[in-house]
Amino acid sequence: MAIVEEKFLRVEKSPTEVVKVRYSVIHGDDEGSRIFVIAGVHGHELTGIEVIRRLKPYLEKMNLHGRITLLPVANPVAFSTRQRGTIYDNKDLNRCFPGDKSGSFTDKLAYEIFNEIVVDNDYGIDLHTGPEGRVLLPHTRIRKCKGINQVKALSRVFGTLIAMSPQGVGSMLTSCASNRGIPTIGVELGEAYRIDEYFVNAGFFGVVNTLRYLGVLDGVANVLDRQFILNERHNVKAGHNGLFFPKAKLGQVVKKGDFLGELYNIESDTTERIYAERRGIVLARFSQSVVLPDMTIMSILTVDDCLLNNAVLKKGRYIINHYKNPESLWSSFEY
Template sequence: MSDERAFTYNGGKVEPGDVQNVRYGISETYLGDPIRIPVTIINGARDGPTVFLSAAAHGDELNGIEVVREVAFEWDLSDLAGTLICMPVLNVPGFLFQQRYLPIYDRDLNRSFPGREDSTSAKRMAHRIFANFIEPCDYGLDFHTSTRGRTNMIHVRADMARPDTARLAKAFGTNVVIDSEGPEGTLRREATDVGVPTITIEMGEAHRFERRLIDEALAGVESVFAEYGLRDTSAVRWPGWRTVITGDKEKTWIRADVGGIVDMHFDRGALVHAGDRICTITNPFKDDNTYVEAPFTGLLVGVLENPVVYPGNPLCHLVELGGPTLQVVEQEQSPEVEGRT
């Protein structure tokens, strides 16, 4: 095999046809012990793109961990054309404490990319990950969940103004794609900016494995592999309908105007029509109810799970639906229509 097809990183090399499991050092503890992230590198015997799969940039976001592990260790990748970089836990310190941010000064690893080797602890960690395992890739899939106390339907976030990123987002095959660059310092934005088109997959809630969402995400990964020829698999996935939420469509986080206890009337992924009562906020005596109505017709991409709020806390994430897509979704969710008020 040609050495040109070997995947190299600082400290190692993986030849075509080989698999390597690495615990890669990205920092040190207060005691001087190494902080290491698990990385599995599968270099296929056949030529093809180099793709990374990453999860748990926020340490309490677990669904993506199982997606990345199942691809790396349960799929038959003997026919792989290209190279897979599988990183199931990026934020090892946060994962160990089961918290979102790095315990070191409460930094957000997913606002620290591409990092810098002479900067803060978070940026040094981000630099080691980015330089060795992100920048050498051709494409990337970064798995996330909602933050604690909320939950998301599975959807993709991507910069749809970039054709290569739009192709990747559509290949994953979710019903909803939210178009945005992403904040500065996020893995997907910084990777995309250096020529590695990357999408974020949002799925479910923190602190748990949700099998149905994990299976949906695995189907999305398989679809991406089909699109880019990494495996001889089935055709690219078509989810039945798709809406891309761009700047000309309404989207909003609906927030509580009062404090209290929330009775949510719809689940994530539900269709609501303008004027539908999404939830009711009550006091402990249930004698002062505040009704929260949908300002426009759309999908509840994310909803509150922890049923208590202060004024200003988010209740749900609503994105607009209309036209033929709305008609398809209305037919699809018709058994749930009686749940509307």
């Protein structure tokens, strides 16, 4: 049986006040890979927090080979104020790595997370969501770094159909950890402030699948036969304010002229039908009903510049699935 150690980082807020950051270290029965799973780097992004809450009791019962560190709420100050960043110094934790122990609060927090947790691991997964009102198709983020092939392998194994490879900033956790030789992927699941079963299931599956691939859990990973790397985004904007009724679904493949949704103009009492201008896959949808002029109501990843994730996976650690819809991966998965 796994042994669970409950631990706290202690980060100085002022000479008399300390913020505690809880995390759990789950030790397997024997040696193996060491991996951290982190969420709540942005305090208002909840999907990953819930994924970790469900992972802990699941992993506690399993035969593990190696070690898993779960950090559910990396920035508890941002969480408790329902914000992306820290109110004390107005900093975004995901722009502060590897941190600075003599800097402001968020720099110290990054320093503690990086030096107490991250560097003592072999791999990492950083769970995020879209911002408020912008729900994102589950996808991974591969940032340019040392050992990028290992990051690409983790990305494939996580099980999303799409990966993006945006320009990273060196002070992001994924870039910083990967450049230190700890391959780490970013994952986007849903939107801020909400917990939705669909995205929690995608995240839970992805982490368990990764643990199987790395041999930390028994069993083999289930991967899709291909993962597409898409980066060119076409944003569909609202021409006026009004009520938005999206029709195209997240992940839906659309071609030029396909119906995306309707925008009702309150002033003229007319409804405008919105059509796709490019061929692509729906990456993001505005999830609220009132839109303002020039607001992005849908984002389409265009498929003209499509790359395949060509990372070679380790033999015997995975089986290929030919599902058209990645949801089939986690809905048919036996835990």
